[in-house]
Amino acid sequence: MNAQTALPHRVLRSRAWFRGFSLVEMMACVSIIGIVAFLAIPSVTRYRTAAEENAAIAAAEGLNLGQASFVQMYGRTQANAMWQGKNDQQRYELVRPYLSFSAATLSTYLPSGYSVAFPSSLLTMDKVTLNGPTGVGVIRY
Numbered sequence: 001m002n003a004q005t006a007l008p009h010r011v012l013r014s015r016a017w018f019r020g021f022s023l024v025e026m027m028a029c030v031s032i033i034g035i036v037a038f039l040a041i042p043s044v045t046r047y048r049t050a051a052e053e054n055a056a057i058a059a060a061e062g063l064n065l066g067q068a069s070f071v072q073m074y075g076r077t078q079a080n081a082m083w084q085g086k087n088d089q090q091r092y093e094l095v096r097p098y099l100s101f102s103a104a105t106l107s108t109y110l111p112s113g114y115s116v117a118f119p120s121s122l123l124t125m126d127k128v129t130l131n132g133p134t135g136v137g138v139i140r141y
Contacts, residue, residue, distance in 0.1 A: 052112075052113075052114075053139065055111050056111050056114040056130060056132070056139070057130065057139065057141045059111070059116075060110075060116055060127075060128050060141060061141070062099055062101075063092075063095060063099070063109075063116060063118075063128045064127050065098070065099075066095035066096070066098035066099045067095050067098075067118070067125075067128070068125070069095075070094055070095050070098055073098075076122060076123060080121060080122040082094060083121070083122050084120075084121070088106060088116065088118050089106050091118040092106040092109070092118075113132070113133035113134070114130065114131065114132060114133065115131045116128045116130055117131065
């Protein structure tokens, strides 16, 4: 008598049950994962958009603080004279030494799709204008 015939019939049948999952069970798992993903993706996208907007607002506030430090360093009249006639990138270069983190260019300092416009004069100490991605427009902060 060999070892296979010596085992009771019940044991052989229970081993056959552990060969794998049925197609119905696999389809049920895939459909449950699909439903969870369907429900989660809009929330993740919304959180990511909100996080990028918050990062852009924080960067704009950093530019405002750098602008105020620039005015404190040179005085309002001299700082305004240095400010006049420059584009936003050149104004960023003036403010850059007063930022705790400063990228090489203004476009890399902000999250992708966002832009800022510095005020044309420093005499009134206006905040920078933060523009969101296409379709969002000006962001009030």
